[in-house]
Amino acid sequence: MADDASSSSACTGNLVDNSINQDELIMKQQREIEKEISESIPLVGDLEELASLEKEYNEDPVYLLKIKDLASKYKCIRRTRPDGNCFFRAFSYAYLEHLLNDKDEYEKFHEIAKNSKDILVALGFPQFTVEDFYETFMEVVQRVGEQAGGSPEAIEGVRTELHEKFNKQGYSDYIVVYLRLITSGQLQTQHDFYQNFIEGPRTVTEFCRQEVEPMYKESDHIHIIALSNALNVGVRVKYMDRGEGSQVIAHDFPEGSKAIVHLLYRPGHYDILYA
């Protein structure tokens, strides 16, 4: 799912080579099918009843029980495209949407966002490109700020605009890139702490270059911890899988924080939840 679209580039001549086995071809085909499915799903979808989840699992008692549990706390869900960027896209959408109704939180965030570029440049990120992402990111943030805490009609207008921007590949991906950079910046600033989360011999910087900064790389706990710390935003993730019990387990990042963004995690994917 996290596959770069460029991997679909033709691999002519492979058939001549017997050493390239069937499995490779099957896996490649599977990746292409996944990509096709993925692209048919909007980057960020419309608000749906939580019960819409039941359709996906109508013969699965484990999941149905868990959806019931989830429904006791959440009413709606907003799906995101499973392209490996879903955590960043879901997070930024849900948070900006929240800021529309929370002027104080907006001011706090605006200050952090404003300073983020200098932190990244000081860390050695190329100023030229960081500025490019920063400007588009701030353009979207400031549109939210202009109407934050305003009249219901004004808020609704910006909400529609936000939804359109998030579904335009160009804007949407720029926001994802900038959040990836902030995440990488946080990991590198506090590398002593985050090194403990990284398995194997990779340094924090190597991890950032391979798993955080490239697009379509899926997010793990470490990404969520770093981003929620960098922006000082509470994130609650509800983990729904085939594990034992009928409860959907929640996890708050950073630990003990008050959650503003609520996400549903199903293996490999994040969607947005609404109370």
Next chain:
Amino acid sequence: MADIGDKYNTKCPGVKRLMREALELAEATEEYCARPIEDNLFEWHFTVRGPPGTDFDGGIYHGRILLPKEYPMHPPHIILLTPNGRFEVNKKICLSISGYHPETWQPSWSIRTALLALIAFMPTPAEGTIGSLDYTPAERKALAKKSVSWTCSECGDIALLLSSNAAKPVTEEEKSVLDQIAFKGEEEQATKPPEPEPTYEPEPQVLESVDTSTTVLDQVLEIIVALLLGAIAIFIYRRWNAYAQVDTEL
């Protein structure tokens, strides 16, 4: 630049980005220069100077840069046009973190990063990678000499394209990134080599070595897939038998 601005939607972040890069690279340096051809923002021509102190010293190399419509989310493709003895000409090559999959391209890299990385990558061993050539030092030096009189049908005499201006200095961070970037021919992206190639280079910066952990993983995966297929086959066989038995009982 004005006509380009008219032709494209400058509100689109990717277009805005390329226009900025065109502006940044507009002035030729002694190491590299690049600009969009005519009014196509997504196809550029570039010229680089062969790295001093190598077989490419004194050489000047020209080529095309093709930018995907998703740029900068997806990497640019580079095509060398001047014979150089290191890369095949007229063949798409692509950059990524060495030893890693091609999706490790980073949107914060730029055309300048790609050109600097190309210059740095030229003297590295070809090691049989797709799109690479393993010419002898003598052949490469001869091609370097010849390259200065090469002309491009679009840009003319390539020796005149570079200037004497020093390029913006490479930062510490940039250098560490450049050391990691590798170039590969297109085909190899889709399929990894099936067997782990022995690594000849004891140095830490083995630019083209195969990530052995991935290949071991691949082999394990292959075994698992084979086992699963076997299990499915047995399952189907047994079900079929069961049905056959039911049939006979009836």
